[in-house]
Amino acid sequence: MVTTPIPQPQTTPIQSALIVGNYCHDVLLQGGAVVAETLGGAASFISNVFSALSVSFHLTSKVGFDFKYPVNHDPIVIPTSKTTVFHAYFDQGHTENAHQDRVLKRVEVCDPINPSDLPDKRFDFGMAVGVGGEILPETLEKMVEICDAVFVDIQALIRAFDKNEGTVKLVGLKESGFYHLLPRVKFLKASSEEALFMDVEEVRQWCCVVVTHGKDGCEVFWKDGEMKIEPFGANQVDPTGAGDSFLGGFVGGLVHGLVVPDAALVGNLFGSLTVGQIGLPKFDLRLLQRIKDEVQRRKLQNTCWFEGGNDSMSFTKPDGHDEFHASLASTKLVPTCSIQECQRDVPRSAGSVEQVIQPPCNGQ
Ligand SMILES: Nc1ncnc2c1ncn2[C@@H]1O[C@H](COP(=O)(O)OP(=O)(O)O)[C@@H](O)[C@H]1O
Numbered sequence: 457m458v459t460t461p462i463p464q465p466q467t468t469p470i471q472s473a474l475i476v477g478n479y480c481h482d483v484l485l486q487g488g489a490v491v492a493e494t495l496g497g498a499a500s501f502i503s504n505v506f507s508a509l510s511v512s513f514h515l516t517s518k519v520g521f522d523f524k525y526p527v528n529h530d531p532i533v534i535p536t537s538k539t540t541v542f543h544a545y546f547d548q549g550h551t552e553n554a555h556q557d558r559v560l561k562r563v564e565v566c567d568p569i570n571p572s573d574l575p576d577k578r579f580d581f582g583m584a585v586g587v588g589g590e591i592l593p594e595t596l597e598k599m600v601e602i603c604d605a606v607f608v609d610i611q612a613l614i615r616a617f618d619k620n621e622g623t624v625k626l627v628g629l630k631e632s633g634f635y636h637l638l639p640r641v642k643f644l645k646a647s648s649e650e651a652l653f654m655d656v657e658e659v660r661q662w663c664c665v666v667v668t669h670g671k672d673g674c675e676v677f678w679k680d681g682e683m684k685i686e687p688f689g690a691n692q693v694d695p696t697g698a699g700d701s702f703l704g705g706f707v708g709g710l711v712h713g714l715v716v717p718d719a720a721l722v723g724n725l726f727g728s729l730t731v732g733q734i735g736l737p738k739f740d741l742r743l744l745q746r747i748k749d750e751v752q753r754r755k756l757q758n759t760c761w762f763e764g765g766n767d768s769m770s771f772t773k774p775d776g777h778d779e780f781h782a783s784l785a786s787t788k789l790v791p792t793c794s795i796q797e798c799q800r801d802v803p804r805s806a807g808s809v810e811q812v813i814q815p816p817c818n819g820q
């Protein structure tokens with residue numbers, strides 16, 4: 457393969473971004489025993505990928521007095537509330553629901569994020585990425601008012617929680633209380649399990665829908681077309697946060713000037729890197745540099761699409777897309793560096809994975 461020189465200097469994107477969603481404590485269980493306790497929440501996984509890709513952002517997140525992980529972007533601490541906690545059971549999913557690789561229970565819940573908690577300024581784009589029902593319809597409404605473009609993870613909209621045990625159930629998007637806001641949303645991301653709770657044919661008339669399919673990559677649906685985006689190989693040890701890291705990589709790719717199909721490849725790459733580790737992944741610095749170099753080489757447009765509006769978005773696969781996939785795949789072949797040389801948004805030394813006894817699930 458002929459490699460072209462990397463355009464210099466590498467520019468850091470200047471778009472202003474707003475991430476909205478609560479951090480949480482994740483407890484991973486298997487066979488009745490705790491196998492790991494980690495920092496969780498889509499906001500933490502996306503922050504981690506954005507930091508890896510040098511995308512700056514503002515974060516609005518709430519935690520309780522017991523929040524136990526150091527983070528680079530401080531959340532709002534509610535002295536009268538506990539931090540949201542999820543228990544993820546890795547051995548119940550197949551018996552209770554064939555679509556699930558885990559059963560999630562919300563066992564503590566922090567306060568919701570209200571419109572008044574959002575900053576009093578405008579953003580180029582926003583991301584509504586709640587996990588425990590903390591994003592209210594009025595909060596999403598304020599986001600679409602103050603952000604030029606809004607990305608939504610459907611899990612922020614359609615989760616309902618069993619009164620006694622907190623087991624996560626999904627409700628139809630139409631019944632969620634958010635449906636009327638969809639025409640004002642630019643991208644809606646759903647896992648294949650969550651996509652069963654929406655009418656993709658209807659929603660794609662309003663906004664671009666991205667459905668992720670685990671080890672099989674993802675699909676992008678827009679008004680006039682659809683396409684499959686190839687996955688990257690991974691040795692899965694923990695699926696937690698794959699969808700969140702996918703979204704971070706996808707949006708990070710767009711911010712860096714990639715077109716939608718190429719940005720979706722970056723999303724698939726970060727999803728695959730995440731399932732190879734327990735909890736919040738730490739990224740090898742040399743690997744990250746290779747990824748950033750490839751993205752910089754691949755950039756097909758001079759500005760990010762946020763600057764040109766919807767019409768400047770290109771959905772069809774451009775020439776060289778398969779080669780870009782191959783070059784991103786080859787970034788994984790670099791030798792890894794020591795733990796001290798690894799990047800993450802949250803300092804590992806302070807324990808973002810608090811306890812690991814054994815991986816929750818081995819292989820595929
Ligand atoms: N086992 C895997 N191997 C490679 N890539 C994976 C694997 N699991 C997930 N991914 C990547 O992460 C993305 C999100 O994963 P998925 O399981 O669909 O989301 P969620 O975590 O929301 O259930 C996928 O589209 C894919 O790109």
Ligand SMILES: O=P([O-])([O-])O[C@@H]1[C@@H](O)[C@H](O)[C@@H](O)[C@H](O)[C@@H]1O
Nearest residue numbers: 496497498542696697698699700
């Ligand atoms: O695995 P994924 O669906 O991308 O996202 C996960 C959420 O579903 C879960 O509620 C939360 O506790 C995890 O930390 C992570 O954010």
